[in-house]
Amino acid sequence: MEDDDIISGDEDAPRPHKKARYDNAKANGNGNNINGNAPTDADTEGPACQSCRRKKAKCSRKQPCSACVRYSVDCVYDDRRTKPGLRTGAVENLSQRVAALEHMFLGQGVLWQQVFSQLNIPVPSGAGISGASDGSSPSLQHAASNLKLALADLADAQPVGSQWPPPPSHQQQPQDTRHHPPTSAFPEDGTPLPPDDLIDALVDTYFFHMHIWIPMLHVHDFRARMSNPTERPRLRTIFHAVVSSCARFSDDPRLGDRETKARLARQHRQAVILESMETFSVENLQALIICAFDTIGSGRGPSSWSIVGSMTRTVEQLQLSVEDEDQPPTSKVLIKRMHFLPPCRNWGEHEERRRVFWNTFLLDRFCSIATGWNFSLTSADVRRRLPCEGALWEAGEPLQTPTPYFGVADQSGTSTASLPAARPEGEAQDSLGGFAYCIEATESLSLVTTFFLQQSVDVTRPQEVQLWLLKFKQLDLRMVQWKLFLPEQWREACALNRDGVLDPNLTLAHISHNTAVVLLHQGIAYPLPEWQAAGLRLPSGSSSETCLAAATETAIIAQKFLQGSTYLIAPQFTFCLFICGRMLLAHAIYHSIPLAPAFDSLLHSLVEMSRRWNGPDDASDNLASKFARRLVRAREQGHGALDLRQAVYSDDPGVPAETQPVTMYAPKYAAAELDQDTSPDSMSLAFPPLPVSFYHQSSRGPTAAPSPGMPFDPAHTNDFEDLSAFLDFSFLPNQRISMFSGQTEK
Known part of the structure; x- marks a missing residue:
């Protein structure tokens, strides 16, 4: 009766299915189930948990089962019969798969748009698919075939993943840079x-x-x-x-x-x-x-x-x-x-x-x-x-005799500092090449600028003038000795190296040497009225002749060098040509004579150097083009164009000369003074057409005019006549400058 009570119990109560089948089997009087088969473990142990039934996984039918323990989910047993229809989670699974497909198609669309833009294939606008029904299928097939061929060529030319350079970032930068500084130009x-x-x-x-x-x-x-x-x-x-x-x-x-x-x-x-x-x-x-x-x-x-x-x-x-x-x-030092x-x-x-x-x-x-x-x-x-020498270095064999030491200058900016000793004649010169001589010539150019042009002198005091002239003689003798001490085969700028061409560094050495001569002699060649009124007889004619010869030879050397080369030219080379061109302008204005033909040669050389520096099909500004433009503007504008306040490394065209009436003799700025409104990239050259040292008594403003000529004082005549011995020019211009011999000209 207990079994009958269980079977015929309250119909509102839940009815365990497996238990009923088991009880019915017992009621049939044998060990078979309803279908007549022997009962399985699942029949005897009860139903699987909800999680295993949802995943269709084998359930151990324990509490909790092994599968739920493995996946850390709640193990719930429910004896109710599962209603027909979609299982739990099926809709969520389908939604996730549809979303993944949607994102994939969107990404593919972006990629194909980039491919179309690279291949110059117009992307259809509007209803793209409906266009096929309007008779556009042939053009679409043609575009598809072109795309297939282009992608095949791209795959053959370059493996996947090797495209370079990476595309630039198109992320929009914030407008307010005060609170949002720009990010780095390249990734971390x-x-x-x-x-x-x-x-x-x-x-x-x-x-x-x-x-x-x-x-x-x-x-x-x-x-x-x-x-x-x-x-x-x-x-x-x-x-x-x-x-x-x-x-x-x-x-x-x-x-x-x-x-x-x-x-x-x-x-x-x-x-x-x-x-x-x-x-x-x-x-x-x-x-x-x-x-x-x-x-x-x-x-x-x-x-x-x-x-x-x-x-x-x-x-x-x-x-x-x-x-x-x-x-x-290290054994003799404490740290x-x-x-x-x-x-x-x-x-x-x-x-x-x-x-x-x-x-x-x-x-x-x-x-x-x-x-x-x-x-x-x-x-x-x-x-x-x-x-x-470069060939010895490339050979890799150690030198039998090491190269000589080279003495460099002491701390710059001191008037009492002594000049470094020059290299003795014939000391291990066989192992030196053009690069070593370029170092020596560049140091001479630096010495002229540092120990001569940047030192102020009061022309009314004979003692200061005497020290200044003594420094002039020391530098002049040093440069004459540099040329005389060169090996005989390198004394002329036309000398060819082992490859049968002009050595670039040796050519730059000769150019730098001539530029140093120009900077040293231009102050005496084109003196101020105050200097002339002091009573000192300056050999302006000899210095002027030296400057003109140096600039002319520089123009010839540069022209010949460019004719025999195709590579770019060093910035120092263009700098030297600009200094010589500026001196030729000062020479023509000072003597009221036509501009020397060497000026046009220097200008053409600067234009060619500018073209080589940029590479093909590039008209951007560079150092040579800025120098050339300044020389052209100076020739067109005359006196006012010699105002060197305009920065060499700036695109600022400068203030027109008509608004700033100055003469070529006036200093445009002191060496340590710059305009307050100049940009950080606005640096002028260190020296004007005449040395800063002549302008001790002039006003120090950037637009200062020269001070009026000093009255002649006979009391100082004897003092300055004694100083004339310091300017005893015993060297001819061709002994001071590097020249291009005509022996190799064709």
């Missing part, structure tokens, strides 16, 4: 480099265009390191610098158009600067030298002054300013210096580090000459031998 993981084959091609371009002016990479060893998978990552910073400086010369389509190349150059230059600030290494310093050289030549000199200043400090910290044998022994560099492995690496220092030295001197600032590398920190 660094600026990606181009593919290796493109890097190798740009390195070839670098060795052709720039290596000759900043010879600090051993060509054979550098290429060997590039081929070594272990060494190549260490050259990453140099590769960034090469991309920054040489991308404009490449016609590889992967580099994009001119605007894309300019953007890439800026990004890779920033990568070099950041990496060099993070770590110290010779490779990082070499990369900075490349970037500074390129930035100066591009007419953005002030952008590189901080780079050069950092480089000069770095070479001292890396102990590259002193020869290894001159390093103080040992930090060492960042490992010892050199061979003589070639010694010479490479020596050349890294001298390239930094040249950039430091150029910054000092062009801005009037004190140079950073002085005799207190420097004790270095000159670099050897």
Whole structure:
């Protein structure tokens, strides 16, 4: 009766299905189920839990079951019969799958839009699908076939994932930059480099265009390191610098158009600067030298002054300013210096580090000459031998006789400082090349600017004039000796090197030497009225003849050099041509004579240098084009155009000369004074057409006119007559300047 009570119980109560089947089986009097089969474990143990039934998984029928324990879900048993229809979670699963498909199609649409835009295929607007019913199916099929062919060509030309450069970010920058500073120009993981084959091609371009002016990479060893998978990552910073400086010369389509190349150059230059600030290494310093050289030549000199200043400090910290044998022994010091560099492995690496220092030295001197600032590398920190001839370095054989030491100047800006000793005649000259002579000539140019043009003198005091003239004679004799002490085969600027062409660094040495002569003699060649009224008989005619001869020979040397070369020209070269061209303008105005023909030659050379610097199909401004434009404007405007307040590295056309009536004799600014409204990129050259030293008594404003002529005082006549002996010109102009001989002219 108990079974009957269970079966015929209250119909409102839940009715366990499995139990009923089990009870019915017992009522049938055998062990079979309703279907006549033997009962299974599931029949005897009861139904599975809800989670296992939903997943159609095997349930252990425990509390909780093993599946629910594994998936950390609630294990719930329900004896009710499941109603027919969709199971729980099926709708959610289908919704997620539909959403995934929708996102996939949307993403594909964006990608196809980019592909269509690259292939110049018009994207249909409006009801795109309905267009097929209007008879546009043939054009659609034609576009599809073109797309298939283009994608096949793209797959053959470049593997997937190697596209370079990465597309520029189109994220919108916030408008209010005061509270939302702009993000970095490149991602946190660094600026990606181009593919290796493109890097190798740009390195070839670098060795052709720039290596000759900043010879600090051993060509054979550098290429060997590039081929070594272990060494190549260490050259990453140099590769960034090469991309920054040489991308404009490449016609590889992967580099994009001119605007894309300019953007890439800026990004890779920033990568070099950041990496060099993070770590110290010779490779990082070499990369900075490349970037500074390129930035100066591009007419953005002030952008590189901080780079050069950092480089000069770095070479001292890396102990590259002193020869290894001159390093103080660590056993005799109380505090040992930090060492960042490992010892050199061979003589070639010694010479490479020596050349890294001298390239930094040249950039430091150029910054000092062009801005009037004190140079950073002085005799207190420097004790270095000159670099050897380039062919000897490439051969890799150690020198039997080391190159001589070169004495650099002491702290600049002091009138009592003595000049550094010149290199003795014949001292190990057989191992010196054009790069070493360029260093010597550049130091002479720096000495004229620092120890002569920047020193003020009161022309009413014979003692100051005597010191000034003594310094003049010392510098004049030093430059005459430099030319006389050159090896006989290098004394003329027409000398050819082993390759049968004009050596670029030796040519730059002769150009820099002539420019130093011009700057030294122009103050005496074109004296102020105050100077003439002082009673001192100046050999203005001899100095004027020397300046004119130096500028003329410079124009000839530059013209011949450009005719025999196709690579770009160093910024110092263009600087020297500008100084000579400006002197020719002053010469014509002072003597009221027509402008010398050499001026047009200098101008044409600057235009050609500007064209080479930019690369093909690029008319952007650079240092040479700015110099050429200033000379053209000076020739057109006359006296007022000699106002040098306009910055050399600025696009500002300057104030018209009509609004500022000044004469060519007036100083436009003092060396340490700049206009307050000039921009940070607005730096003028350090010297006006005449030295600052003549303007001690003139007003120091930027538009100051010359002070009126001093009355003649017979009391000072004897004093100044005694000083005339300091200006006894015993050298002819051709003994002072470097000349281009006509022996090799064709």
